[in-house]
Amino acid sequence: MRYLPLTNTDREAMREKIGVSHIDELFKDVPSENLNPEIDLPRHKSEMEVERHLTRLASKNVAAGSVPFFVGAGAYKHHVPSTVDHIIQRGEFLTAYTPYQPEIAQGTLQYIFEFQTQVAQLTGMDVANASMYDGSTATAEAVMMARRVTRKKRAILSGGLHPHYRAVVETTTQYTDDEVVRLAAQPANPNAEMKAIIDAVDDSTSCVVVQNPTIAGHVLDLRPLAEKVHAHKALLIVAVTEVVSLGLIMSPGEMGADIVVGEGQSIGNGLNYGGPYLGLFATNQKYIRQMPGRLCGQTVDADGERGFVLTLSTREQHIRREKATSNICTNSGLCSLAFTVHMTLLGEKGLRRLAKVNHKITQDLKAAMSSIKSIEVLNDSFFNELTVRLPKNANGVVEKLAGMGVLAGVPFSRLDPKAGLDDLLILAATEMVTTEDIDALVKALREAIE
Amino acid sequence: MSMNNQGRPTTTTDSHAESSVDFESFSGHRGLRLAEPLIFELAGTDTTGVDIEDIADFTPAIGGLERTSEIGCSGLSEPDTVRHYTRLSRLNYGIDMGVFPLGSCTMKHNPRLNEKMARIPGFGDIHPLQPLSTVQGALELMNELSHWLMTLTGMPAVALSPKAGAHGELCGVMAIRAAHEARGDARKIILCPESAHGTNPATAAFCGYQVKSIPAQANGRVDVAALKESLNETVAAVMITNPNTCGLFETEVKAIADAVHAAGAFFYCDGANFTAIMGKARPGDLGVDAMHFNLHKTFSTPHGGGGPGSGPVVFSDALKKFAPLPYVKNTEGSELSLHEWPAENDPSFGRLTAFQGQMGMYVRALSYMLSHGGDGLKQAAEDAVLSANYLYASLKDVMSASFEGPVMHEALFDDRFLKNTGVTTLDFAKAMIDEGYHPMTMYFPLVVHGAMLVEPTESESKYNLDQFIRSMRGLAETATSGKTERFDGAPYFAPRKRLDETLAARQPILRFTKPEQA
Numbered sequence: 001m002r003y004l005p006l007t008n009t010d011r012e013a014m015r016e017k018i019g020v021s022h023i024d025e026l027f028k029d030v031p032s033e034n035l036n037p038e039i040d041l042p043r044h045k046s047e048m049e050v051e052r053h054l055t056r057l058a059s060k061n062v063a064a065g066s067v068p069f070f071v072g073a074g075a076y077k078h079h080v081p082s083t084v085d086h087i088i089q090r091g092e093f094l095t096a097y098t099p100y101q102p103e104i105a106q107g108t109l110q111y112i113f114e115f116q117t118q119v120a121q122l123t124g125m126d127v128a129n130a131s132m133y134d135g136s137t138a139t140a141e142a143v144m145m146a147r148r149v150t151r152k153k154r155a156i157l158s159g160g161l162h163p164h165y166r167a168v169v170e171t172t173t174q175y176t177d178d179e180v181v182r183l184a185a186q187p188a189n190p191n192a193e194m195k196a197i198i199d200a201v202d203d204s205t206s207c208v209v210v211q212n213p214t215i216a217g218h219v220l221d222l223r224p225l226a227e228k229v230h231a232h233k234a235l236l237i238v239a240v241t242e243v244v245s246l247g248l249i250m251s252p253g254e255m256g257a258d259i260v261v262g263e264g265q266s267i268g269n270g271l272n273y274g275g276p277y278l279g280l281f282a283t284n285q286k287y288i289r290q291m292p293g294r295l296c297g298q299t300v301d302a303d304g305e306r307g308f309v310l311t312l313s314t315r316e317q318h319i320r321r322e323k324a325t326s327n328i329c330t331n332s333g334l335c336s337l338a339f340t341v342h343m344t345l346l347g348e349k350g351l352r353r354l355a356k357v358n359h360k361i362t363q364d365l366k367a368a369m370s371s372i373k374s375i376e377v378l379n380d381s382f383f384n385e386l387t388v389r390l391p392k393n394a395n396g397v398v399e400k401l402a403g404m405g406v407l408a409g410v411p412f413s414r415l416d417p418k419a420g421l422d423d424l425l426i427l428a429a430t431e432m433v434t435t436e437d438i439d440a441l442v443k444a445l446r447e448a449i450e
Numbered sequence: 451m452s453m454n455n456q457g458r459p460t461t462t463t464d465s466h467a468e469s470s471v472d473f474e475s476f477s478g479h480r481g482l483r484l485a486e487p488l489i490f491e492l493a494g495t496d497t498t499g500v501d502i503e504d505i506a507d508f509t510p511a512i513g514g515l516e517r518t519s520e521i522g523c524s525g526l527s528e529p530d531t532v533r534h535y536t537r538l539s540r541l542n543y544g545i546d547m548g549v550f551p552l553g554s555c556t557m558k559h560n561p562r563l564n565e566k567m568a569r570i571p572g573f574g575d576i577h578p579l580q581p582l583s584t585v586q587g588a589l590e591l592m593n594e595l596s597h598w599l600m601t602l603t604g605m606p607a608v609a610l611s612p613k614a615g616a617h618g619e620l621c622g623v624m625a626i627r628a629a630h631e632a633r634g635d636a637r638k639i640i641l642c643p644e645s646a647h648g649t650n651p652a653t654a655a656f657c658g659y660q661v662k663s664i665p666a667q668a669n670g671r672v673d674v675a676a677l678k679e680s681l682n683e684t685v686a687a688v689m690i691t692n693p694n695t696c697g698l699f700e701t702e703v704k705a706i707a708d709a710v711h712a713a714g715a716f717f718y719c720d721g722a723n724f725t726a727i728m729g730k731a732r733p734g735d736l737g738v739d740a741m742h743f744n745l746h747k748t749f750s751t752p753h754g755g756g757g758p759g760s761g762p763v764v765f766s767d768a769l770k771k772f773a774p775l776p777y778v779k780n781t782e783g784s785e786l787s788l789h790e791w792p793a794e795n796d797p798s799f800g801r802l803t804a805f806q807g808q809m810g811m812y813v814r815a816l817s818y819m820l821s822h823g824g825d826g827l828k829q830a831a832e833d834a835v836l837s838a839n840y841l842y843a844s845l846k847d848v849m850s851a852s853f854e855g856p857v858m859h860e861a862l863f864d865d866r867f868l869k870n871t872g873v874t875t876l877d878f879a880k881a882m883i884d885e886g887y888h889p890m891t892m893y894f895p896l897v898v899h900g901a902m903l904v905e906p907t908e909s910e911s912k913y914n915l916d917q918f919i920r921s922m923r924g925l926a927e928t929a930t931s932g933k934t935e936r937f938d939g940a941p942y943f944a945p946r947k948r949l950d951e952t953l954a955a956r957q958p959i960l961r962f963t964k965p966e967q968a
Contacts, residue, residue: 001821001822001826001829001830002821003559003561003750003821003822003826003830003908003909004826004829004830004833004908004909005909005910005911005912005914006833006836006837006908006911006912007912010911010912011833011836013912014836014837014839014840014912015836017840017843017844018836018839018840018842018843018856019843020839020856023832023835023836025856026835026836026839026856026858027699027730027731027835027856028856029698029699029700029701029856029858030699030727030730030731031701031703031704031736034731034732034735034736035730035731036730036731036828037604037731037732037735039601039602039729039732039824039828040601040824041598041601041602041819041823041824041827042820042823042824043823043824043825043826044821044822044823044825044826045820045821045823047563047821049820050563050567050817050820050821051563051566051567053820054567054570054573054591054813054816054817054820055570055572056587057572057573057587057588057590057591057594058570058571058572058573058587059572059587060572060586060587060590061572061573061576061584061585061586061587061588062576062580062584062585063571063572063575063576064575064576064577064580065571065575066571069577071577071579071580073579074578074579074804074805075577075578075579075805077575077577081499081500081528083499083528083531083532085569086532087531087532087535087536087539088754089565090535090536090539091544091545091546091547092539092540092542092543092544092546092547093535093539093542093544093754093755094544094546094560094565094752094754095544095545095546095547095550095557095560095752095753096542096543096544096545096753096754096755097550097552097555097557097753097755097756097888098753098755098756098757099755099756101543101879101883101888101889102946102949102951103880103883103941103944103945103946103947103948103949104541104542104543104883104888104941104944104945105541105542105543105755106538106541106542106945106946107538107539107540107541107542108542108755108756110486110488110538110541111535111538113488113960113961113962114488114489114490114962116960116961117488117490117961117962118523120961121521121522121523122521122523126961127960127961128960128961130756131757133613133614133617133758133803134613134803134804134805135804136803136804137613137617137802137803162804164801164804164805165804167800167801168800168801168802168803168804170800171624171774171799171800171801171802172620172656172802174624174799174800175624175627175656175657175658176656176658219512219513219515220513221513221514221515246517246521247517247521248510248512248516248517249512249515249516249517250515250516250517250518251517251519251521254517254519263804270574270575271574271575271576271577271578272568272573272574272576272809272810273573273576273577273578273585273588273805273806273809273810274578274803274804274805274806274807274809275578275613275758275760275803275805275806275807275808275809275810275811276613276757276758276760276808276810276811277804277805278758288958288960294756295958295960296960297954297955297958297959297960298954298959298960299949299950299951299953299954299959300949300950300953301946301947301948301949301950302939302947302948302949302950303947305946305947307946307949308949309949309951309954311951311954311955311958311960312955312958313955314955316648317616317648317649317651317652318647318648318649318894319648320648320652321648321651321652321661322651322652322654322655322661323655324648324652324655326652326656327616327619327620327649327652327653327655327656328614328616328617329614329615329616329647329648329649330614330615330616330744330746330753330756330757330758330759331614331756331757331758332756332757332758333753333754333755333756333757333758334752334754334755334757334758335754335757335758337754337755341531341535343523344489344499344524344525344526344531344534345498345499345500345525345526345528345531346498346499346500346523346525347493347495347496347497347498347499347523347524347525347526348495348520348521348522348523348524348525349495349496349497349498349525350498350499350500350502350525351521351523352521353498353502353503353504353505354500354502356504356505356508356510357502357503357505359508359510359511359512360505360508363511366511379511380511380513381511381512381513381515382511382512383512398581399581399583402580402581402583402584403583407577407580407581407584410579414579414790415579417791418791431502
């Protein structure tokens with residue numbers, strides 16, 4: 001077997017050194033009636049055979065890059081420069097462990113420090129951690145952190161928050177002290193949605209979670225909400241599922257956020273059918289001791305040379321056990337490397353340009369959708385995502401378009417089947433979308449609905 | 451002196467060791483050890499390494515909320531980006547470079563075939579919300595991976611979506627709590643051995659349980675008598691790692707399971723160390739109700755400097771209906787589908803993550819499993835255990851073995867052999883760095899003093915093991931002979947000397963700030 005270096009001669013010599021004649025003498029602590037069970041699995045395969053098998057499975061899927069593609073709602077198809085994948089496959093990064101031995105992990109630690117800086121800059125916050133699993137789990141962690149900071153329990157989730165994120169928050173907090181209040185989705189009326197949030201805040205509120213842009217794509221001015229939230233000594237948590245938007249839209253920090261969580265997949269990471277992705281988590285300096293997850297900090301070595309270490313670990317499970325701020329251990333290390341490499345290639349200049357290109361192509365998409373009489377576009381404001389009302393059940397239309405070779409977006413009912421919004425479709429357009437793709441979408445839509 | 455035909459000396463005339471040189475280079479570099487500033491010190495915000503059109507004629511439709519203030523992210527050109535990260539990478543130690551005996555972390559070889567497979571566009575470039583008709587191969591792969599995991603454990607169900615081991619624990623304990631609540635029997639306590647990973651008590655607390663610690667016996671196993679004494683109608687579950695974090699199989703695992711079940715509680719097994727028994731024993735035969743895998747340990751998906759992981763959980767019949775959404779549904783007919791939202795009165799405890807979990811890791815893990823086959827996985831477990839026992843047998847006369855062997859896939863030593871030498875476990879670990887090795891796990895588990903937990907995995911050749919033994923014996927003998935110079939300030943040969951962790955915690959600097967803002 002190609003991955004196992006020991007030869008039978010080695011094994012024999014090693015057994016002799018140990019003083020056993022058969023390998024199963026080393027398994028003597030396993031109840032003998034349970035040792036070496038019959039296990040019905042195929043025998044080992046060569047590289048070629050494995051490739052053949054998995055390639056056959058992969059060929060049953062339609063890759064995003066092979067068709068006109070408008071699917072978003074929390075994961076986005078962006079162009080990832082070739083450099084990114086080259087760097088993350090270097091064995092020194094790929095096959096390293098969590099940097100618990102900082103003297104031989106400065107590569108990992110320095111990029112985490114740079115990553116934390118970039119995330120803080122993007123979100124307009126003081127500090128960021130070394131990553132969470134994804135945007136949804138980061139959101140749940142933020143809700144629990146707000147309870148620790150405010151010593152209040154009532155978390156308000158806005159109607160514009162991704163329904164899957166809402167579900168993850170509700171699941172994760174169901175056995176904690178948090179009380180989660182979930183407001184209704186009003187994708188056709190962002191102003192009413194915002195008013196409902198503001199009206200729901202009172203002195204018992206620990207935090208408000210609001211997504212910007214919303215799941216329907218609306219861009220929100222969060223400043224009046226921040227004012228209300230802070231007047232009631234609660235925290236404003238802003239979730240950003242499309243981080244590229246931060247190159248065009250005022251940062252959550254500037255609008256008064258206390259915690260910013262986000263899905264970082266858009267930068268540096270592929271779609272991967274939902275994972276691995278990376279959760280972003282940023283907050284203000286005064287809350288750092290309540291943060292979940294790993295933090296990298298700057299220090300010096302015995303020679304006075306600058307270096308980096310994991311720090312403030314008394315918050316974490318391996319030290320604090322049941323009193324830790326989170327149970328998270330492994331996070332999204334390599335995904336955060338992909339993020340930070342791509343972000344370094346972009347820089348502020350590239351990010352701003354990328355954001356503009358995304359917004360521009362989405363303006364074109366809006367114009368194209370508006371040209372179809374039976375379709376209503378719900379957005380006045382948007383970044384790279386729109387919600388449209390179709391004259392038919394969106395799910396059926398999406399299936400029909402898939403059959404025509406166009407992946408047309410996410411039916412709102414797939415995210416929230418109980419909302420009664422079966423005619424809504426969420427469409428995303430990134431820099432990967434061409435004018436020809438939009439033409440193909442319009443043509444297919446006309447055929448499907450007219 | 452012999453001269454070559456260009457007139458250059460072929461041997462050095464001076465035997466200055468590097469450490470005896472008392473000058474600094476002008477560049478700050480030291481030969482191949484290249485100093486590398488932060489990106490924010492290398493460039494400003496006016497550089498970019500991508501070619502993206504700057505759209506000039508442009509009126510954004512974002513409600514007047516343009517970002518006008520500086521973001522501050524520095525950019526580097528492509529050549530400088532490649533160089534920056536290449537230089538940083540060379541400050542790291544990885545499995546690709548040498549033995550990485552980090553106990554309970556299972557740092558085995560990461561096959562590159564897995565990386566190639568995960569990058570096939572049909573896996574790497576599909577969206578989690580595409581129509582199900584366009585992702586049938588992905589769902590089929592998830593089913594196939596599930597089949598392997600259930601077969602290896604003898605368990606009837608698996609939840610794939612947890613994102614890492616600790617997330618898997620959360621999944622398992624939530625299912626346990628949901629099961630208790632479903633029978634109207636809210637319980638308060640979870641029992642964890644002293645030797646447990648920190649994530650176990652942290653997870654229990656997140657599910658609203660009080661954690662009660664159970665002691666270990668002198669032989670490194672759970673004290674079953676103490677466990678039985680603690681078991682009553684308020685105990686929801688026990689969380690036990692098996693093989694445990696001392697590298698030992700819990701010999702009385704079935705008695706534990708019986709006692710736990712008799713008390714109406716559930717048996718959660720932390721499967722971090724499953725690599726030792728894959729193909730050799732099935733947790734389902736031992737009375738386990740829920741167990742998470744770490745695909746990034748047992749099934750070779752890369753640790754990546756701290757993730758991403760993947761933590762699927764297998765369930766017993768008693769717990770399977772409480773498993774989280776979404777999962778692949780095998781409906782009648784040929785098309786596979788996903789159960790994404792709870793049905794009326796659905797017993798599922800909910801949703802743990804936005805999408806379907808770590809698909810990229812599923813592909814890698816399945817690639818590893820298919821490559822090994824059932825026969826190869828069993829051989830890998832045997833080799834891992836053989837290698838650990840070989841290290842144990844080769845070191846126990848010079849180091850202090852904590853418990854009687856045989857051990858499973860890892861061997862635990864403590865610091866008794868360093869008594870009165872002035873050398874600590876930390877010093878010993880740092881001296882291993884100078885030997886060219888990543889240190890073993892240190893100060894964990896907490897059941898012995900100054901723990902050193904050594905796990906070689908199945909990936910090391912006998913040559914590598916013998917070299918490693920030579921270094922470890924050399925260090926142990928040097929320390930006990932009273933020659934402690936090489937330990938006092940170790941590491942000497944790493945990119946950094948020992949780092950001041952107290953300073954980092956006392957004055958946290960968690961990001962770069964421009965000097966004028968500082």
